[in-house]
Amino acid sequence: MAKPKxxxxxxxxNRGPGHPRGSCNQNGCGxxxxxxxxxxxxxxxxxxxxxxxxxxxxxxxxxxxxxxxPEGVMYGKVTKEDVVAIIDxxxxxxxxxxxxxxxxxxx
Amino acid sequence: MAKPKxxxxxxxxNRGPGHPRGSCNQNGCGxxxxxxxxxxxxxxxxxxxxxxxxxxxxxxxxxxxxxxxPEGVMYGKVTKEDVVAIIDxxxxxxxxxxxxxxxxxxx
Numbered sequence: 001m002a003k004p005k006x007x008x009x010x011x012x013x014n015r016g017p018g019h020p021r022g023s024c025n026q027n028g029c030g031x032x033x034x035x036x037x038x039x040x041x042x043x044x045x046x047x048x049x050x051x052x053x054x055x056x057x058x059x060x061x062x063x064x065x066x067x068x069x070p071e072g073v074m075y076g077k078v079t080k081e082d083v084v085a086i087i088d089x090x091x092x093x094x095x096x097x098x099x100x101x102x103x104x105x106x107x
Numbered sequence: 108m109a110k111p112k113x114x115x116x117x118x119x120x121n122r123g124p125g126h127p128r129g130s131c132n133q134n135g136c137g138x139x140x141x142x143x144x145x146x147x148x149x150x151x152x153x154x155x156x157x158x159x160x161x162x163x164x165x166x167x168x169x170x171x172x173x174x175x176x177p178e179g180v181m182y183g184k185v186t187k188e189d190v191v192a193i194i195d196x197x198x199x200x201x202x203x204x205x206x207x208x209x210x211x212x213x214x
Contacts, residue, residue, distance in 0.1 A: 001165055003179055003214045009116070009161070054116070055160035058108055069176040072110055107110045 004050035006091050009067040010036060013056040023056075024063035028079070032064050035083040049091050059106045068096070076102035111157035113198050116174040117143065120163040130163075131170035135186070139171050142190040156198050166213045175203070183209040 010033050014025035033053065040046050057065055062076030066086065073096045075086060082100055089097050117140050121132035140160065147153050164172055169183030173193065180203045182193060189207055196204050 001214075003181070003211075007176070007179070009159070012162075050165070052116070052164050053162035055119075057159050058157070069114070070179055072114070072177055074110070104110075107108075 001046070001050065005048045006071075007050045007052065007069045008036065008086075008091070009052050009054045009057060009069070011055070011057045011063060011065040011067075012053045013060070013063075021060045022063070023060060024065055027063040027077075029064035031080045032066065032078050032083060035080045036087075039083060039087055043087075045087070045091070059102055062102050062106060065102075071096060074102045074107040075100045076106070108153070108157065112155045113178075114157045114159065114176045115143065115193075115198070116159050116161045116164060116176070118162070118164045118170060118172040118174075119160045120167070120170075128167045129170070130167060131172055134170040134184075136171035138187045139173065139185050139190060142187045143194075146190060146194055150194075152194070152198070166209055169209050169213060172209075178203060181209045181214040182207045183213070 010029060011024040012029055013023045015021060015023040036051055040051060057067055059065055059076060064078045066075040066078045068090060085097050089095050117136060118131040119136055120130045122128060122130040143158055147158060164174055166172055166183060171185045173182040173185045175197060192204050196202050
């Protein structure tokens with residue numbers, strides 16, 4: 001594909017049960033990824049925007065983590081219900097969703 | 108960690124032998140990842156820059172692929188020997204390495 005307008009990185013790191021850092025997988029990133037993929041297919045968003053699964057991107061304690069470049073906006077504790085807002089407001093509207101962004105001390 | 112100055116995404120996608128798309132793993136991304144991790148540790152680069160492993164980022168045919176944000180520069184056919192140039196010229200010197208970048212029609 002051509003270089004995307006925005007690139008969405010979804011952490012899918014997994015760690016075993018009881019691991020002290022936890023992981024985005026344990027925190028439910030699977031449903032978030034599924035929802036992004038569903039909306040991308042439904043609205044044909046893949047022509048302009050790219051979705052990529054990643055290993056750890058850092059703030060495990062506030063996962064599921066979703067990171068959008070080129071802005072470098074990190075969303076934390078993302079739920080399936082937040083995905084449409086990130087798409088509508090940030091990807092399509094070009095305004096990051098402040099209420100879902102992690103605090104500056106985390107990222 | 109704090110938001111990094113640059114974020115380096117290294118594709119570690121794997122596909123089975125004979126798969127028509129191939130994969131960065133089959134093309135030798137493991138040695139590239141190891142070299143980045145080695146240089147990051149040796150030079151303590153993790154304070155300013157972040158390394159993340161990813162699933163597929165697109166141009167499988169020119170893998171191993173390394174993508175640097177916020178610039179959105181995609182490097183292709185990266186070898187272990189190219190890693191120091193990406194670190195010295197792009198991460199530290201702030202000038203992307205044109206000779207290692209994929210053509211505009213790919214990304």
